[in-house]
Amino acid sequence: MEHAVAATPAWAVLAYLVSGVLFILSLRGLSSPESSQAGNRNGMIGMLIAVGTTLALHPTGLPLIIGAIAIGGGIGWVIAQRIQMTAMPELVAGFHSLVGMAAVLVGCAAYLNPAAFGIVDEAGAILAVSRVEMGLGVAIGAITFSGSIIAFLKLSGRMSGSPILLPGRHVLNLGTLVGILVLTGIFATDGTAALGQGPLLWIILGLSFLIGVTLIIPIGGADMPVVISMLNSYSGWAAAAMGFTLQNTAMIITGALVGSSGAILSYIMCRAMNRSFISVIAGGFGAEADAGGPKASGPAKSYKAGSADDAAFIMQNAESVIIVPGYGMAVSQAQHALREMGDLLKKEGVSVKYAIHPVAGRMPGHMNVLLAEANVPYDEVFELEDINSEFGQADVAFVIGANDVTNPLAKTDKSSPIYGMPILDVEKAKTVLFVKRSMGGVGYAGVDNPVFYSDNTMMLLADAKKMVENIVKGLNGGGH
Amino acid sequence: MDFLSILSIFVLAVFVGYYVVWSVTPALHTPLMAVTNAISSVIIVGALIAAAAGAITEGGGLSQWLGLAGVVLASINIFGGFAVTRRMLAMYKKKDKKPAASK
Numbered sequence: 333m334e335h336a337v338a339a340t341p342a343w344a345v346l347a348y349l350v351s352g353v354l355f356i357l358s359l360r361g362l363s364s365p366e367s368s369q370a371g372n373r374n375g376m377i378g379m380l381i382a383v384g385t386t387l388a389l390h391p392t393g394l395p396l397i398i399g400a401i402a403i404g405g406g407i408g409w410v411i412a413q414r415i416q417m418t419a420m421p422e423l424v425a426g427f428h429s430l431v432g433m434a435a436v437l438v439g440c441a442a443y444l445n446p447a448a449f450g451i452v453d454e455a456g457a458i459l460a461v462s463r464v465e466m467g468l469g470v471a472i473g474a475i476t477f478s479g480s481i482i483a484f485l486k487l488s489g490r491m492s493g494s495p496i497l498l499p500g501r502h503v504l505n506l507g508t509l510v511g512i513l514v515l516t517g518i519f520a521t522d523g524t525a526a527l528g529q530g531p532l533l534w535i536i537l538g539l540s541f542l543i544g545v546t547l548i549i550p551i552g553g554a555d556m557p558v559v560i561s562m563l564n565s566y567s568g569w570a571a572a573a574m575g576f577t578l579q580n581t582a583m584i585i586t587g588a589l590v591g592s593s594g595a596i597l598s599y600i601m602c603r604a605m606n607r608s609f610i611s612v613i614a615g616g617f618g619a620e621a622d623a624g625g626p627k628a629s630g631p632a633k634s635y636k637a638g639s640a641d642d643a644a645f646i647m648q649n650a651e652s653v654i655i656v657p658g659y660g661m662a663v664s665q666a667q668h669a670l671r672e673m674g675d676l677l678k679k680e681g682v683s684v685k686y687a688i689h690p691v692a693g694r695m696p697g698h699m700n701v702l703l704a705e706a707n708v709p710y711d712e713v714f715e716l717e718d719i720n721s722e723f724g725q726a727d728v729a730f731v732i733g734a735n736d737v738t739n740p741l742a743k744t745d746k747s748s749p750i751y752g753m754p755i756l757d758v759e760k761a762k763t764v765l766f767v768k769r770s771m772g773g774v775g776y777a778g779v780d781n782p783v784f785y786s787d788n789t790m791m792l793l794a795d796a797k798k799m800v801e802n803i804v805k806g807l808n809g810g811g812h
Numbered sequence: 813m814d815f816l817s818i819l820s821i822f823v824l825a826v827f828v829g830y831y832v833v834w835s836v837t838p839a840l841h842t843p844l845m846a847v848t849n850a851i852s853s854v855i856i857v858g859a860l861i862a863a864a865a866g867a868i869t870e871g872g873g874l875s876q877w878l879g880l881a882g883v884v885l886a887s888i889n890i891f892g893g894f895a896v897t898r899r900m901l902a903m904y905k906k907k908d909k910k911p912a913a914s915k
Contacts, residue, residue, distance in 0.1 A: 345813075351854070352825070355851045355854070356825075356828055356829075358847060359829075359832045359833060359836065359844070359847070359848070360832050362836045362837070362840045362843060362847070363835045363837060365837070365840065365901070365904040365906075368840060368843065368904070369898070369901050369902070372843075372847060372894060372897050372901060375847055375851050375894060376894050378851070378854075379850070379851065379853075379854065379894070382854050382857055383856060383857070383860065386856075386857045386860045386861065386864075387860060387864075390860065390861055390864035390865060391864070392864045392865070392867045392868045393863055393864050393866065393867025393868070393876065396863065396867070396876075396880055397860060397863050397864065397880065397883060400863065400881075400883035400884045400887065401883060401884075401887045402887075403884050403887070404883065404884040404885060404888040404889075404891070405887045405888070405891040406891075407884075407887075407888045407891075407892070408887060408888035408889060408890065408891030408892030408893070408895065409891045409892065409895055411888070411896075412891065412892045412893075412894075412895030412896035413895065413899070415896060417900070417903075420842055420900075423892075423896065424842075424846060427846075427888075427889050427892060428849060430853075430885045430886070430888055430889045431849065431852050431853055431855065431885075431886070431889055433882075433885050434853065434856070434882045434885040434886045434889070435855055437859060437862075437878045437881050437882035437885070438855055438858035438878075438879070438882050440875075441858075441859070441866070441882070442858070442862065442875075444872075444874055444875040444878070445862065445872045445875035447865075447869070448861060448862065448865030448866070448869055448872065448875070449861060449862075461815055560845070561845070564848060564849070567849070567852045568852050570852075571852045571853075571854060571855045572822060574855055574858050575822075576818055577858070578857065578858055578861065579813050579818055580857055580858075581821055582854050583854050583855060583857055584818060584821050584822045584825060585825040586851050586852055587822075587852065588822055588823075588826040588828070589825060589828070589829040589832070589833075589848070589851070590829075590848040590849075590851065590852040591826070591829070592826050592829035592833055593829060593833040593844060593845075596830065596833045596834060597833075597841060597844070600838075600841075688838075688839075690838065695841075695842060695845065696838070696841035696844075696845065697838060697839060697842035697843070697844070697845075700838070700840070700841070701842045701843070701900055701903070704903040704904045705903050707903075707905065709905055709906055709907035710839055710904045710906065711906055712907060713839060715838050715839070
């Protein structure tokens with residue numbers, strides 16, 4: 333009996349364990365920016381150990397393998413250097429799809445050559461437990477792949493971000509899911525499948541690719557932070573399932589880490605929108621936004637519009653300004669101009685802080701990265717719960733490209749779709765400067781924001797980047 | 813290793829993951845996703861085994877090529893994921909500090 337995995341030498345088992353521990357430390361390092369670089373290095377060392385150990389155990393076919401690593405590594409390296417920080421959400425979605433596809437390929441390879449993976453019994457049949465792991469691993473991998481491709485297309489604007497609602501999609505999705513599970517059960521018990529024959533695994537694979545698409549297309553743009561976290565989680569579970577097949581501790585530890593990481597991020601994102609995970613997955617949120625919504629179609633309410641010079645004047649004479657960035661800032665790439673504005677204000681003795689809502693942007697932490705890119709020191713950037721009490725004392729709340737996350741209806745209007753969502757209390761500041769492209773559009777939730785029409789609000793209607801650049805000009809002109 | 817030992821490692825690792833991830837500062841959630849992406853590509857281990865074993869098994873050609881394709885995809889992710897994380901983390905700077913180690 334050839335049982336390659338069981339015969340893994342002790343040193344290799346320990347090496348994989350070390351690499352698993354290093355992966356834990358790599359996430360641990362992210363608890364603060366100071367330790368984060370060291371954490372990332374731990375991750376790289378862990379990966380090096382895992383790959384090195386595997387190559388030492390299986391030193392055949394090396395030229396092709398090294399070629400494959402060089403090709404993939406080169407592509408990855410170039411992408412990482414060139415990618416713009418605003419494109420991070422679609423990059424991460426794209427990377428998720430690759431993990432998913434890699435899991436599918438490994439699962440299929442194990443199915444076709446089970447002896448190499450040490451998952452056969454004396455008669456050469458694939459072990460039943462391995463077939464369960466294989467079926468689940470391939471299914472999760474395929475869902476991760478096709479789901480991430482859809483998320484990538486939506487995030488990069490190659491596909492409309494608005495929900496696509498198929499008739500009877502819940503029945504369709506549930507049916508497909510049950511089908512996948514039932515087929516995996518049959519796959520585990522079927523004698524033909526044990527010998528690596530029959531179409532069962534390929535059917536599971538096909539159905540999983542399909543459900544990945546149908547699961548993600550009904551989910552709208554504003555829910556993307558949840559989707560991307562969820563797919564992050566799936567990619568972890570796919571790696572874990574393959575780790576079970578290979579009895580590899582590095583893969584199992586990593587899979588569990590990544591799986592729980594994605595799940596926690598999904599939970600944080602859902603909580604920040606006061607929505608249940610189920611309702612996000614069910615999709616359709618924001619589908620009516622384009623239809624105008626009942627509140628937006630009423631008689632035009634009056635609001636105060638201001639110019640860049642007005643804004644510059646108000647902020648110059650303020651003592652404290654809190655800047656609230658949102659996805660609109662990312663779209664217009666206004667982060668650099670914004671930092672310049674903040675620097676000029678600080679020179680005038682104004683206290684400048686940034687307030688970040690957890691779901692501002694398209695992925696967890698999106699705004700923080702963009703501000704860091706623009707050289708905003710991270711100790712000027714605050715999370716919602718840390719800064720919300722300060723709006724009451726602030727002279728100016730400068731909202732740029734955010735909308736729903738500042739809407740006080742979330743606190744008062746029980747009928748509102750965003751009711752209960754924790755928001756940034758910008759309306760409590762003495763003056764609210766609200767940068768917005770035009771008065772026409774409402775937020776993703778399709779809800780009008782009463783802050784627009786409040787007496788202490790001045791609307792700055794323009795492209796975010798242009799507006800901030802003009803304010804910078806105004807500050808420079810007035811400063812002399 | 814038997815199935816139960818592996819399951820034990822898995823369950824304990826889920827708990828470790830739970831506590832470690834909650835301790836990650838929200839400001840670093842994007843790098844967290846990028847780095848988890850990179851480490852989940854440890855699935856390359858499976859792809860390497862398939863590519864290596866396929867080269868010496870009779871009739872292992874298809875699984876060898878599947879393995880090699882897996883190695884390419886996982887490598888994109890490993891190099892891309894760690895490099896982009898490094899690039900992002902290098903941007904996080906404190907106030908009033910001399911420009912720290914840039915990328």
